Amino acid sequence: MSKNQLTVLFVTLDSYGHLNSCIGVAEKLVKRGHRVIFALERAWSGKAKRYAGIEEIIYVDPNRDPTLDANEHWIKFMDEMKETFGLSPMEALKKTDTKLEQDFVDTMLNVDDGIKKSIDQVKPDVIVVDSYTTIPAVYKSGIPWVWLTSAHPLSCLPHDDLPPNGTDFPTKGDRKQWQEYMETFFEKMMDLIVHFNKRMTNEFGLEPSMHGVHHESPYLNIYAYPKEMDYLDIRPLPEKWQSFDHFIRFTEQDESFKIPEEFIQKQLGKLIYVSMGSMGCMDVRLMNRLISILAKSQNRFIFSFGPRKNQLITLPDNIWGECFVPQVQVLPKVDLVITHGGNNTVLESLYFGKPMIVTPLFGDQHNNGQRVTEVGFGAKINPFYCEPEQFLRLIEQLLNDNEMKERLANISKRMQSSNSTENVAIAIEQLIK
Numbered sequence: 001m002s003k004n005q006l007t008v009l010f011v012t013l014d015s016y017g018h019l020n021s022c023i024g025v026a027e028k029l030v031k032r033g034h035r036v037i038f039a040l041e042r043a044w045s046g047k048a049k050r051y052a053g054i055e056e057i058i059y060v061d062p063n064r065d066p067t068l069d070a071n072e073h074w075i076k077f078m079d080e081m082k083e084t085f086g087l088s089p090m091e092a093l094k095k096t097d098t099k100l101e102q103d104f105v106d107t108m109l110n111v112d113d114g115i116k117k118s119i120d121q122v123k124p125d126v127i128v129v130d131s132y133t134t135i136p137a138v139y140k141s142g143i144p145w146v147w148l149t150s151a152h153p154l155s156c157l158p159h160d161d162l163p164p165n166g167t168d169f170p171t172k173g174d175r176k177q178w179q180e181y182m183e184t185f186f187e188k189m190m191d192l193i194v195h196f197n198k199r200m201t202n203e204f205g206l207e208p209s210m211h212g213v214h215h216e217s218p219y220l221n222i223y224a225y226p227k228e229m230d231y232l233d234i235r236p237l238p239e240k241w242q243s244f245d246h247f248i249r250f251t252e253q254d255e256s257f258k259i260p261e262e263f264i265q266k267q268l269g270k271l272i273y274v275s276m277g278s279m280g281c282m283d284v285r286l287m288n289r290l291i292s293i294l295a296k297s298q299n300r301f302i303f304s305f306g307p308r309k310n311q312l313i314t315l316p317d318n319i320w321g322e323c324f325v326p327q328v329q330v331l332p333k334v335d336l337v338i339t340h341g342g343n344n345t346v347l348e349s350l351y352f353g354k355p356m357i358v359t360p361l362f363g364d365q366h367n368n369g370q371r372v373t374e375v376g377f378g379a380k381i382n383p384f385y386c387e388p389e390q391f392l393r394l395i396e397q398l399l400n401d402n403e404m405k406e407r408l409a410n411i412s413k414r415m416q417s418s419n420s421t422e423n424v425a426i427a428i429e430q431l432i433k
Contacts, residue, residue, distance in 0.1 A: 006432060007035045009057075009124035010048075011115055011135055013108065014041045014073070016278040017344050018130045019048065021150030021224070024249035025128070026054055028425035039118040041111065043070050051251060057122060059114030061107070077104065078279045085283060085361045086384030089167040092362065093184055101192050105133050105213050109199055112137045119143070125432050133196070134215045136204035144431040147217040148424075150247060151343050152364035152371075153225045156214075159235040168366040170374060171231070216240070219431055222424065224347060228411050229371055242427055245420040246347040254326040259302065259333070263320045269299040270335040270399050273354075275327065280340045280361050281306025286383060288313050290338075293388040295319065297395060301338075302330060336399055341365035341372075341380075350377065353412030355398045355405070357391075359383035376407055 008029055012018045019038075026036045030053035037055040038048035047070065049056045064073055081100055084092040108131055116137035119127070127138050127145040132155075138145050149156040154165040163169035164181050189212075197208035209215050218240065226245045237243060264271075274290065281287060281304060294301050295316035303321030305312065315321075327345065331337065331352045339345040341358040346368050349356050356378030358369035369380035379394055398404065 004432070005033050005035060006125040006429065007037065007122060008126050008128060008428065009119065009122050010036065010038045010128045010130070011118075011138060012038070012040075012130040013132065014044045014070075017342055018150050019044070020249055020344055021247040022128065022130050022148065023048065023051055023054075024247040024421050025148065025424045025428075027051065027249060027251050028421045029428065030054060032422075032425050032429070034425075034429075037122050037124070039115055039122075042066075043068060043073065051249075057118045059111055059118055061111045061114070063107075063110055075279065075282045078282060081362070082283050085280075085286070086382060089366050090181055090184065093166070093181070093188060096188060098188065098192055101189070102195060105192065105196055106199075108133050108135055109203075112204070116141075126428055128428065129217075131214075133213045134200065134206070134209060136200070136206055139206060139215060140204070144219045145217050146219065146428060146431070147214075147221045148247070149221075149223045151223075152367045153223045153230065153243070154367050155364045156221070156223055157235070157238075157241065159231070161234050162231055163367070163370070166363050166366060168360065168370040168380070170370060171234070220427065222427065224343070224420070226347070226350060226411060226415055228414075229350070229375055229377075244424050245415045245418045246351055247421060247424065248328065248344075248348055248351055250328065254329065257322075257326050257329060259330075260320060263300065266300055266318070268318055269297070271333060272299050272301050272336045272338060272395070273304075273325075273327075273330050273334040274301050274321075274338040275304040275325070275340070275345060276306075276359070276361070277340045277342045277345070278306065282308055283361075284308055284311050286361075290383060291315065291319060293391050296388065297392055299395065299399075302334065336395065338395075341368040343368065346372065350408070350411055351415045353405075353408040355401065355408060357381060357394060357398065376404060377411070378404075 010022045012022045029036050037057055039057050041061050042058050045058050048054050084095050115135060119137055119141050127143050128148050129135055129138055129145060130148045130150050158165055164178055167181055169177055193212055196213045200206040200208055221241045224244050224247045291313055301319045304325040305321045305323050307323055309323050331348055331354060337349045337354045338357045341360045356372055358372050358380040360366040360369040372378040373380050381391060381394055
């Protein structure tokens with residue numbers, strides 16, 4: 001317990017991945033005696049306060065369709081960009097719709113007045129932000145704030161001696177390839193960066209960013225990536241930066257969730273969890289392809305299907321799932337994880353010592369797929385274009401890799417004893433002397 005109670009306001013990009021990471025830290029702050037409040041867009045009302053001790057304050061995005069529930073705003077966004085899924089990072093970059101990217105950047109800027117009102121009403125001692133873009137109201141508040149990034153570390157802390165964010169290039173790869181990607185990136189995205197910085201200066205009175213579309217916090221910046229995966233031997237942490245093993249949440253337990261006994265008792269092979277994340281599960285063509293391939297396996301598969309489950313093909317006997325599955329409850333029960341490579345799922349799989357097959361769709365998922373492969377905790381595969389037999393052989397290969405299992409047992413043991421989220425809470429407390 002902390003001696004002094006703080007009021008901590010979380011301002012997070014409204015998607016499940018960002019919210020869940022912040023919840024993991026918020027849980028510890030509550031247990032340490034602090035008041036914790038989440039500023040949420042109205043569609044996300046109730047998503048944070050279901051956790052014991054967490055409060056909410058609601059703001060309204062006037063540009064958002066009020067008929068869209070929670071994640072549906074981003075699902076619509078992903079539906080418009082999913083034609084780039086399955087392409088190489090370079091090809092996906094070349095085909096990126098910069099209008100969509102600008103809409104993404106403008107989303108948080110357009111609700112700045114609502115966030116400012118939330119700050120004025122709550123009067124927090126500390127603000128924690130998880131967003132890809134600067135939130136001017138936070139930056140200008142004069143209140144100590146933490147930039148918590150729930151994505152891969154290269155998304156927030158790039159370095160000349162590391163591959164670019166959003167790529168699957170090896171850590172010791174071809175520097176010319178890195179350079180070509182970055183040249184293409186700036187050619188494609190420079191107008192977006194200029195647009196962002198014009199809004200920063202003309203609308204909000206802030207200096208242009210030196211980091212694309214965000215400003216680092218002058219107080220504290222944090223990310224989660226275990227040392228066995230991180231790049232600290234290549235890129236030591238700069239001043240005002242700290243890294244932690246994970247931001248995993250633990251208190252949410254769905255007592256009603258039960259895996260059917262008849263499925264558990266099936267005389268089949270190992271139990272495998274499949275999740276394409278809250279965005280990837282919306283790609284029906286991808287989900288149907290995975291079902292068709294995995295139907296040929298001798299193993300059993302638990303799927304997180306997402307809200308479009310009723311649009312999927314008939315399930316074979318070796319596949320069971322629900323629209324939403326309590327992932328942290330399922331992971332300890334399985335032998336292997338097939339994941340899109342979102343940072344939360346990667347770290348949760350490592351926490352429980354599970355090998356991974358990463359099937360990246362976009363962004364930093366490619367970095368995670370590459371890093372998981374090169375440090376020996378799993379493998380990556382293109383779920384759109386791989387041969388079915390290649391996928392099935394890879395599953396058996398990982399299930400039978402005893403050396404990998406030993407490495408995973410070691411990282412799991414260390415992560416579970418690291419008190420990571422507790423240490424994040426302490427670092428936040430230390431901002432207020």
